[in-house]
Amino acid sequence: MATENKSKITVTSPLLPSLEEFNGMLSQIWDSKWITNNGSFHRQLEKELCEYLKVPYISLFTNGTLPLITSLQALRVTGEVITTPYSFVATTHSLWWNGIKPVFVDVDAKTGNLDPDRIEAAITPKTTAIMPVHVYGTPCDTERIQEIADKYGLKVIYDAAHAFGVEVNGKSVLNAGDVSTLSFHATKVYNTIEGGALVMHDEETKRRIDYLKNFGFASETEVVAPGINSKMDEIRSAYGLLNLRQVDSAIEARRKAAKTYREALRGTEGLTFFDDINGVRHNYSYFPIFIDAEKYGSSRDEVYEKMKEQNVMGRRYFYPLISEFTTYRGLSSASRENLPNAHRIAQSVICLPMHHALTESDLERVINILRK
Numbered sequence: 001m002a003t004e005n006k007s008k009i010t011v012t013s014p015l016l017p018s019l020e021e022f023n024g025m026l027s028q029i030w031d032s033k034w035i036t037n038n039g040s041f042h043r044q045l046e047k048e049l050c051e052y053l054k055v056p057y058i059s060l061f062t063n064g065t066l067p068l069i070t071s072l073q074a075l076r077v078t079g080e081v082i083t084t085p086y087s088f089v090a091t092t093h094s095l096w097w098n099g100i101k102p103v104f105v106d107v108d109a110k111t112g113n114l115d116p117d118r119i120e121a122a123i124t125p126k127t128t129a130i131m132p133v134h135v136y137g138t139p140c141d142t143e144r145i146q147e148i149a150d151k152y153g154l155k156v157i158y159d160a161a162h163a164f165g166v167e168v169n170g171k172s173v174l175n176a177g178d179v180s181t182l183s184f185h186a187t188k189v190y191n192t193i194e195g196g197a198l199v200m201h202d203e204e205t206k207r208r209i210d211y212l213k214n215f216g217f218a219s220e221t222e223v224v225a226p227g228i229n230s231k232m233d234e235i236r237s238a239y240g241l242l243n244l245r246q247v248d249s250a251i252e253a254r255r256k257a258a259k260t261y262r263e264a265l266r267g268t269e270g271l272t273f274f275d276d277i278n279g280v281r282h283n284y285s286y287f288p289i290f291i292d293a294e295k296y297g298s299s300r301d302e303v304y305e306k307m308k309e310q311n312v313m314g315r316r317y318f319y320p321l322i323s324e325f326t327t328y329r330g331l332s333s334a335s336r337e338n339l340p341n342a343h344r345i346a347q348s349v350i351c352l353p354m355h356h357a358l359t360e361s362d363l364e365r366v367i368n369i370l371r372k
């Protein structure tokens with residue numbers, strides 16, 4: 001089929017600060033000659049993020065994977081950790097890097113999030129923590145997960161890479177569990193090019209994390225732990241300060257795009273999507289649709305290829321499941337029988353183009369491919 005030379009509609013597009021304003025901040029950095037190591041923009045971004053996100057403490061990182069790895073160190077998590085196969089590989093990789101055995105538990109078919117009803121059956125004497133993911137920014141059932149964690153004395157580390165700014169009844173979802181991690185990668189709702197953060201509830205944990213992300217240095221001459229280097233530099237902190245000023249309007253543009261998709265696609269046989277949840281402030285980080293091949297008349301992959309032919313880039317996010325990758329597929333918890341919902345979702349999902357810069361005509365092109 002001809003592509004009709006239509007311009008490419010990408011699945012995401014980075015939110016970029018004004019180049020002029022960024023240049024102004026670069027001049028300040030050049031003047032100060034302080035380019036990394038807890039500089040003033042780094043400190044300011046931590047402060048402003050705490051306010052924006054409504055969280056007590058935050059520690060900036062150089063990407064969204066290192067806060068996962070570092071928090072497991074900080075909380076001294078060992079043995080086995082219960083986690084979800086329906087996520088980006090970094091979630092499970094962070095366990096592997098700490099010598100921890102991932103134990104996959106199936107997800108809730110309605111949300112794609114770890115199913116609390118299946119957690120207890122997977123707990124063994126070696127289990128020390130639960131690592132859930134707020135997939136697509138949809139909040140996990142944090143109360144149920146905390147109840148289970150308290151009952152068995154487990155830590156809870158949320159991979160909240162998708163949940164920037166997500167609130168439930170006016171409270172940040174990032175305050176759930178022991179810690180939450182964020183990714184500020186270029187593809188996310190809020191980006192610092194590469195970047196990330198760890199959200200914690202107390203000053204002691206913040207201090208310990210700040211040591212760990214700086215080789216374990218507690219002072220000029222004291223190293224208190226085998227830390228790593230995962231500090232965010234001044235240039236990306238400055239970029240992040242500028243992007244924070246426009247992230248609300250970006251989320252609003254995403255909300256409108258989601259509304260357009262929903263209005264146009266609702267009722268399409270064999271095609272489903274999520275609706276907003278009452279009391280939740282969503283960030284519209286992704287717009288996943290789920291194709292039931294039998295009812296829709298074509299398979300997910302056929303739809304995905306058809307979009308591609310029309311220069312519309314969807315993304316099969318998350319497919320394959322993490323439990324299908326060579327590193328993990330030998331684990332007994334990685335079996336298909338253990339993860340039926342995750343498999344079903346992974347086989348049917350396409351994330352549609354979703355970002356702040358989509359135009360009405362972009363949305364129309366996507367919708368016309370999908371609607372019948």
Ligand SMILES: *Cc1c(COP(=O)(O)O)cnc(C)c1O
Binds near residue numbers: 064087088
């Ligand atoms: C993006 C992402 C990460 C990793 O973040 P990076 O900043 O790319 O290292 C981790 N978990 C999930 C669920 C993600 O989507």
